[in-house]
Amino acid sequence: MGKKTAAISLALACAFACLWVPVEASASDKAQRTAPWNSETSDLEADKRIIYGVLPNGLRYAIRHNERPENQVLIRLAVEFGSAAEADNEQGLAHFIEHMAFNGTTNVPEGEMVRKLERLGLSFGADTNASTGYLRTQYKLDLPKSDPQLIDQALFLLRETASEVLFNPEAVERERGVVIAEMRDRENYNFQRARAVNQLFYPDSYFSTRYPIGTLDVLQNAPAERMRALYRRWYTPDRTRLIIVGPVDPVAMEKAILRHFASWRGEGRQLGDLDRCGFDTQRPSGAGVFSHPEVSEAISVEQILADRPRPDTFERALLDLRMQIAAGIIGDRIARKSRREDVPLLGSNIGFSAGFCDQHARVGFAIGSKDGGWRTALPIVEQMVRQAVDHGFGEQEIAEQIQRLDAAFANAVRSESTTTSGAFANVLTNLDDDIVTAADYRQRLWLQLRPFMGADSVSREFAHWFSKLERPQIFLSGRKIDGVTEADILSAFTASRNSAVTPPDLRVAKGWAYSDFGTAGVLVSDTRISDLDIRTLRFANGVRLNLKKTDFEKDRVRWSLRVDGGRMHFTRKDQPLAMFMQGAYVGGGLGAYDADDLRAALAGTTAAPILAVGADHFGGSSAVVRKDLERQLQLLAAMITDPGYRDDAVRLFRRPLAEFYSRLTATPSSALTQGQARVMNGDDLRFVLPPREQLEAADFAALRAVLGDVLATAPIEIGLVGDFDEAEAIAMVARTFGALPMRKAGAGINPAARATQYSGAFGVHILPHRGEANQMAWRRVWPTTDDSDQRLEQTMELLADIVRIRLLDELREKLGATYGAGASSDMSDIYTGRGTFSVGTNGDPKDIDAIEKAVEAVIAEITAAPVDADLFERGRKPSLESYADWRRQNSTWMQIVDQAQTEPERLERFRRNEERFRSITAQDVWEAAKRFLADKPSYIFRATPEAKAAAPAG
Structure with missing residues (x-):
C-alpha cells in the first residue's frame, strides 16, 4: 500500500517540476502550459492527453483532441460566478446576465447573436445554450465541424460574452419577461418542496437563500446598471475557464485563444471563493x-x-x-x-x-x-x-x-478511444x-x-x-x-x-442457466449489400440476422431484436394488456431466476433483460461490450422462450398506479398530454391511456392467453452494429436464436391494424390542470399524413425548424411572454396516413390571447409566401451540418440494419437521405405549409388552471 502511494506521489512530483512550461514559440511566448487543474491537491495521475494552460491575464484553458464525433468541436466558457455571490438586491441577476449575453454586445447587435449562431449551423437550445448555478455560469457551443473559421467565429462570440455585454436598458426591459417566464415555469410544487427541504437541511446557506432563479422583486425591478456592475465585478479572466474538445490542433487552438482573449482585462481585484457554507453539526433532530x-x-x-x-x-x-x-x-x-x-x-x-x-x-x-x-x-x-x-x-x-x-x-478502458467529445467537455466544464x-x-x-x-x-x-x-x-x-x-x-x-435488527439472509451464488438452446442453426442465405456494407443472413428456422461492422465505438456492439407483433398483436380492447406487458414482463424474471437472482447472475456483464412492446414488434435495442454479446443473445433468447411470469412483478406493476393516475392533471404539461390524446383519438386505446381499473385487472394469466404462441413462432429479425467479429457473431446467433424451433413465415401485419383516424373535434379545447394558477401549456395541432414520401417528411421537419425560429423571435424575444416555444412534425412509419404538425409553448394564462395571436401571425406569414433566404438557411443549416458525421455513428446505421431484410425500401431512403434534403427549396416548404396549415382545421389545446377551466373558448 505504501509503495503504491509513493509511486503515485513520485509521478506527481515530476509533474509539478514541469509547472508553468511556456507554450512552444510557434504558438505564443505569452501563454503558459500548466499542470492539470487541481493536481496540486491530488496524488492521482492526470490524463496526459489534456493540455492545460493559462494566459497572462489569468484565463485558464483546457484542450483535448478527440475524434468522436469525427467533425464536431465543443467549446465551453465557464465563469466562477453564480447565485451564491449575489447580495439581497441582486438575487437572480447572475442568471439574468446569462440571458443578456445573447442580447447585444459591443460588436454584435441585439438579436443577432442567436442568428449568427444559426447561420453557423448551430441550433438554439440543442447546440447553443447556457446555464447558471450556485457557483458557476457556463456557455456552450457545439460546432458541427472543425473548420478553423467556424472555431474563430465561435471564440469571437464567446469573447463578446465574456467582456462586451452592453446591458442596454431597453434590451434589459425586453428580456425581463423571458426571465420571469422561466421563473414562472419552474415555480411549481416540486420547486416549492425543494426549497422547504433546503431550508431544513441547509439553513442560512446559499443552498437555501440564493436560488439561481432569484426573486421576483429583483427580476422585475433591478436596473440595467446593477447588472452591468455585477458583470464587471465577476466576469474576469482569472475566474474564467475555456474548454475546447474535438478534432483540433492544440497549438492552433492556443493561438486562437490567445488572439481572442489575451486583451481581456478584468478589474483585477481578489474576489474570493464562493463555495463557503457552515453548518451546526450538533443540531438536535x-x-x-x-x-x-x-x-x-x-x-x-x-x-x-x-x-x-x-x-x-x-x-x-x-x-x-x-x-x-x-x-x-x-x-x-x-x-x-x-x-x-x-x-x-x-x-x-x-x-x-x-x-x-x-x-x-x-x-x-x-x-x-x-x-x-x-x-x-x-x-x-x-x-x-x-x-x-x-x-x-x-x-x-x-x-x-x-x-x-x-x-x-x-x-x-476498452471504449475510451471512442468516447464522445461531449463526455470530456462536460467533465472539464463542471470540474470542482x-x-x-x-x-x-x-x-x-x-x-x-x-x-x-x-x-x-x-x-x-x-x-x-x-x-x-x-x-x-x-x-x-x-x-x-x-x-x-x-x-x-x-x-x-x-x-x-428502538427496534432490534437481525442479521440479513446470506446470498448464494447461482451459475448461468441459459447456455444450451439445442443444435446450432444452419445458414440458408448469406448476402452482402455492397454499397452499404451490410451483411444479411437467414437461418433454416427463418431467423434473420443483419450485420454492420464499424469502428465508431470501440468494444461496443449495438443490438436490436424484433419479434413480429407488438401492440398490433393485441386487439384494441386488449391494449391494456400490452401496457401491462411493457411494465411487468421483464420484472417476472426467467424460469430459472427471479428478477433479483437474474440481476446477480448478470453481475459483471453489460447484458440487460429487455423485452419491450413496440407498435409492430416485441423486442428492443441496446448495447453491450463485445465480450458480453453472447450472454446478451442468450438472455434475449431465454426471455422469449422461458419467461418467469412471477406474481411479484404484477404486484410491483400495480403498486404505483394509484399515485400515477392521481397526478395525470397535476401539471399543465401532463394535463395537455393526456387531454390531447383523448380529444384526438377518442377511445382508441392504442393511443389513449386506459382507465386505471383495466390496468389493475391485468395479470399474467390474461397476458399469456392473449399472447398465445406469438413469441415462440413469430418471425425474428436481429441487427448487430459495431465492433465485433462477423464469424463469431454469426456463430453466437446460430447457438441461440438459430437453434430455436421453426418460425412461421411472415404473413405481415393486417392492413386494418395500421388504420387510424383522428376525431373531427377541431377547435379549442380547455384542459384543466391542478398546478400553479399562473401556469399554462398551449399547443396547436394540424393533422398531416404518414412518412411514405421521404422528401415530404424532410420538408415538414424543415418547416418545423423554421416555424420554431419564428416563434422564438415573436413569443420570446418580442413579446417576452414565454421562456421557450417549439414546433414539430411527427409522421408515422407504422400507421397509414397518420401524422401531425404541432406548435406549442408555455406561459401565463393572462397572456393566452397574445400568444395565440402571435402564433396565428407566424403561421399566416409562413403560408403567405416563401420565407426569405436568411430564415430558410438558418432553419436548414443545422440539419445540413449534421450530415458531416451522420454515417459515422452506429445509431444512424441501426435505424436501417434492424430491418434491412423486412423493410428493404428503407435502404433506398437511407441512400438518398442527404441528397433529397439538400434538394428542398423554400418554395417546397411553402407548398407544404399551404397544403397542411393554410386555413386547415386544427386542434387548439389550452391547459389552464382548474379555476379557469370554464372560461369561454376563443
Whole structure:
C-alpha cells in the first residue's frame, strides 16, 4: 500500500517540476502550459492527453483532441460566478446576465447573436445554450465541424460574452419577461418542496437563500446598471475557464485563444471563493412537513457530520468505492424486500458525500412511498441501514458488487478511444476539486484498491459513518399527510431506532442457466449489400440476422431484436394488456431466476433483460461490450422462450398506479398530454391511456392467453452494429436464436391494424390542470399524413425548424411572454396516413390571447409566401451540418440494419437521405405549409388552471 502511494506521489512530483512550461514559440511566448487543474491537491495521475494552460491575464484553458464525433468541436466558457455571490438586491441577476449575453454586445447587435449562431449551423437550445448555478455560469457551443473559421467565429462570440455585454436598458426591459417566464415555469410544487427541504437541511446557506432563479422583486425591478456592475465585478479572466474538445490542433487552438482573449482585462481585484457554507453539526433532530395535493409522497433523512477537505486522492477513492459498494448492497436488499412483500415502498437510495463544503460530510437516505405509506416505509429503510451498521455485509454480496466494478472499469478502458467529445467537455466544464484521469489509470487504481474491498473493510467503513445517523433532520412531503406533525415524524423514527435488527439472509451464488438452446442453426442465405456494407443472413428456422461492422465505438456492439407483433398483436380492447406487458414482463424474471437472482447472475456483464412492446414488434435495442454479446443473445433468447411470469412483478406493476393516475392533471404539461390524446383519438386505446381499473385487472394469466404462441413462432429479425467479429457473431446467433424451433413465415401485419383516424373535434379545447394558477401549456395541432414520401417528411421537419425560429423571435424575444416555444412534425412509419404538425409553448394564462395571436401571425406569414433566404438557411443549416458525421455513428446505421431484410425500401431512403434534403427549396416548404396549415382545421389545446377551466373558448 505504501509503495503504491509513493509511486503515485513520485509521478506527481515530476509533474509539478514541469509547472508553468511556456507554450512552444510557434504558438505564443505569452501563454503558459500548466499542470492539470487541481493536481496540486491530488496524488492521482492526470490524463496526459489534456493540455492545460493559462494566459497572462489569468484565463485558464483546457484542450483535448478527440475524434468522436469525427467533425464536431465543443467549446465551453465557464465563469466562477453564480447565485451564491449575489447580495439581497441582486438575487437572480447572475442568471439574468446569462440571458443578456445573447442580447447585444459591443460588436454584435441585439438579436443577432442567436442568428449568427444559426447561420453557423448551430441550433438554439440543442447546440447553443447556457446555464447558471450556485457557483458557476457556463456557455456552450457545439460546432458541427472543425473548420478553423467556424472555431474563430465561435471564440469571437464567446469573447463578446465574456467582456462586451452592453446591458442596454431597453434590451434589459425586453428580456425581463423571458426571465420571469422561466421563473414562472419552474415555480411549481416540486420547486416549492425543494426549497422547504433546503431550508431544513441547509439553513442560512446559499443552498437555501440564493436560488439561481432569484426573486421576483429583483427580476422585475433591478436596473440595467446593477447588472452591468455585477458583470464587471465577476466576469474576469482569472475566474474564467475555456474548454475546447474535438478534432483540433492544440497549438492552433492556443493561438486562437490567445488572439481572442489575451486583451481581456478584468478589474483585477481578489474576489474570493464562493463555495463557503457552515453548518451546526450538533443540531438536535428536527423535522419538516410539506403538504400539497399534487406532490408525491417522499421522506428524506439526512445528518451533517463534521469532516475535513477531501481532495481527489488515493484515500478518497478508497472511501468512495467502499461506500459505493455498501450503498449498492443495501439497495439490492431493499429491492428484494420490496419485490417479495406487499409494502408501500416505491423506491429508495442511500446518500453519502464526504468533504461537503470542505468541512462536512452528509449521511442519510431517501424514500418514495405510496400515498399514506410513509409510516411503514420509513422503518423498512431505517432498519435496513442499521442492519448493515450492526451486522455488515456478506462475502457474496461484496463479490457481486466487485464484479460490477471490475466490468465497469474494464469496459471504460476498452471504449475510451471512442468516447464522445461531449463526455470530456462536460467533465472539464463542471470540474470542482477533482482531477481528470484516464480510463486505464482509473482501472489500475481500482486494481490497487480492490484488495481492500473485503466484507470486513466495507462493513467497518459504512458503520463508521452511518452509526452516527442518530440526530438527523427528516423531511416528509405528500398529499395525504394533513395533520402529521414534526413530532409524529420524529416519534416514528425513534420507534424504528428502538427496534432490534437481525442479521440479513446470506446470498448464494447461482451459475448461468441459459447456455444450451439445442443444435446450432444452419445458414440458408448469406448476402452482402455492397454499397452499404451490410451483411444479411437467414437461418433454416427463418431467423434473420443483419450485420454492420464499424469502428465508431470501440468494444461496443449495438443490438436490436424484433419479434413480429407488438401492440398490433393485441386487439384494441386488449391494449391494456400490452401496457401491462411493457411494465411487468421483464420484472417476472426467467424460469430459472427471479428478477433479483437474474440481476446477480448478470453481475459483471453489460447484458440487460429487455423485452419491450413496440407498435409492430416485441423486442428492443441496446448495447453491450463485445465480450458480453453472447450472454446478451442468450438472455434475449431465454426471455422469449422461458419467461418467469412471477406474481411479484404484477404486484410491483400495480403498486404505483394509484399515485400515477392521481397526478395525470397535476401539471399543465401532463394535463395537455393526456387531454390531447383523448380529444384526438377518442377511445382508441392504442393511443389513449386506459382507465386505471383495466390496468389493475391485468395479470399474467390474461397476458399469456392473449399472447398465445406469438413469441415462440413469430418471425425474428436481429441487427448487430459495431465492433465485433462477423464469424463469431454469426456463430453466437446460430447457438441461440438459430437453434430455436421453426418460425412461421411472415404473413405481415393486417392492413386494418395500421388504420387510424383522428376525431373531427377541431377547435379549442380547455384542459384543466391542478398546478400553479399562473401556469399554462398551449399547443396547436394540424393533422398531416404518414412518412411514405421521404422528401415530404424532410420538408415538414424543415418547416418545423423554421416555424420554431419564428416563434422564438415573436413569443420570446418580442413579446417576452414565454421562456421557450417549439414546433414539430411527427409522421408515422407504422400507421397509414397518420401524422401531425404541432406548435406549442408555455406561459401565463393572462397572456393566452397574445400568444395565440402571435402564433396565428407566424403561421399566416409562413403560408403567405416563401420565407426569405436568411430564415430558410438558418432553419436548414443545422440539419445540413449534421450530415458531416451522420454515417459515422452506429445509431444512424441501426435505424436501417434492424430491418434491412423486412423493410428493404428503407435502404433506398437511407441512400438518398442527404441528397433529397439538400434538394428542398423554400418554395417546397411553402407548398407544404399551404397544403397542411393554410386555413386547415386544427386542434387548439389550452391547459389552464382548474379555476379557469370554464372560461369561454376563443
